[in-house]
Amino acid sequence: MENKKRIPNWLKIIALLIFIIGGYFGWTAYTTFLASNVTDNQKYLYINTGDTYLQVLQKIKDQKIVEDPNSFDRAAKYQNYTESVKPGRYALTPGMNNRRFIGNLRGGYQDAVKFRFENIRLKENFAGKLAENFEADSITFLKLLNDENLAKSYGFTKDNFIAMFIPNTYELYWNTAPEKLFARFHDEWKKFWTKDRLAKAKAINLTPQEVSSLAAIVKGEALHKDEMPAIAGLYLNRLQKGMLLQADPTVIFATQDFTIRRVLNKHLRTDNPYNTYIYKGLPPGPIMMPSIVAIDAVLNYKHHDYIYMCAKEDFSGYHAFATNVAEHQINARKFQKALDERNIKK
Incomplete structure (x- = not known):
């Protein structure tokens, strides 16, 4: 019988190293992009207008939005999210992987706010309600509600301006500018008055x-x-x-x-x-x-x-x-x- 050729030890070592290195990169790629990472600690991630990537990353860490912030950071850099931050209110699905999560953030695919109001008595009450649901603060909203020129531009006075807001349920984006919110409410007023x-x-x-x-x-x-x-x-x-x-x-x-x-x-x-x-x-x-x-x-x-x-x-x-x-x-x-x-x- 002929002796079987033996595989040299050095070749075995190289093969083992390739397997180990390949496994490492494969595992890293999996954990970076495909493994579940989003937790159930928060329902939404709020990104303010003007937030930088580092500020977003800090929010994600502080609010424990992901299990592994480092893998999120790696994926964000690979997917060029660091230069593509878009403000908004983003729904968080527990178990979501980094690839999908970052894809939503990069694309600006935020979740609309279902804003419902009724039984509002004072402008201050309405300004507070708006601030609870949207990015701008109550002072900004109250200033607009008391703006005589703005009211006049829509056909109202400062006193009856509150009539323009028809109590109902509206779907609006959290980071919509206050002036654009008011324009939307005016559109709804015009539709209402058939x-x-x-x-x-x-x-x-x-x-x-x-x-x-x-x-x-x-x-x-x-x-x-x-x-x-x-x-x-x-x-x-x-x-x-x-x-x-x-x-x-x-x-x-x-x-x-x-x-x-x-x-x-x-x-x-x-x-x-x-x-x-x-x-x-x-x-x-x-x-x-x-x-x-x-x-x-x-x-x-x-x-x-x-x-x-x-x-x-x-x-x-x-x-x-x-x-x-x-x-x-x-x-x-x-x-x-x-x-x-x-x-x-x-």
Whole structure:
């Protein structure tokens, strides 16, 4: 038998080294690009406008967004992310690998904010709500809300500017500039005010802004949506007769004391343009953001002859309506007695 050729030891060593080196680079490539790395510690990564790569990397480390920051750093440099930072709000999927994660960051594939608002009373409240959901701070938003020139450019005044923001759910990007956010809300305002709604506003001799001001009063008075058209009809009757609206929610707004549960004579004497017990007609602007339901209640108001109303004494949230003072006084005494029995003094 012939002797088999033996593989030289040096060749075995070289083969082993190649295997080891190949394995090392293979493992490094796997851990750098393909292995899961994103944790479940955060739902989103927020990258501010102007952030550098080093600032992003520091956020990722501080917030423990990835298991291995070093592998993320290697992948980011290989994928040229260090020079391609884009601001935004990026959704984090636990187990996501660096390649996909960085691909989202490089492409700017951020997750939109589903922004919903309603029952907003003051501009300060709305500015705070905006700041909670978007990159800019509340001071920036409040400054824009009080900007007379900006309001005028959209067809509003500083007082009724808040009417432009129709309560609804909007999908917007977290880092959208405040001015662009306002432009988007104006677009939504224009879409909301269809030809049909504009025609109905014209029929009751009100502008869309005035409809919002009246709708805000209706919203403030009504605890039940089904009663809104009747309340709207009452205030429209008073407007048409040239009567003071005498709406308690406007008095509360004028005092800026939103803890009031019982409007007293001292409150009615508050000298403020929003006090409809003193100043005739609609207030300068909405006393809150009216809901879509309240706006449509004004546009589709209930026709009747009522000019007085008072909360029912059963505290059901509904109102007793009247066509004359005598009947109204009977209803008012019943409600005042119920307040006294419950020891509600203010």
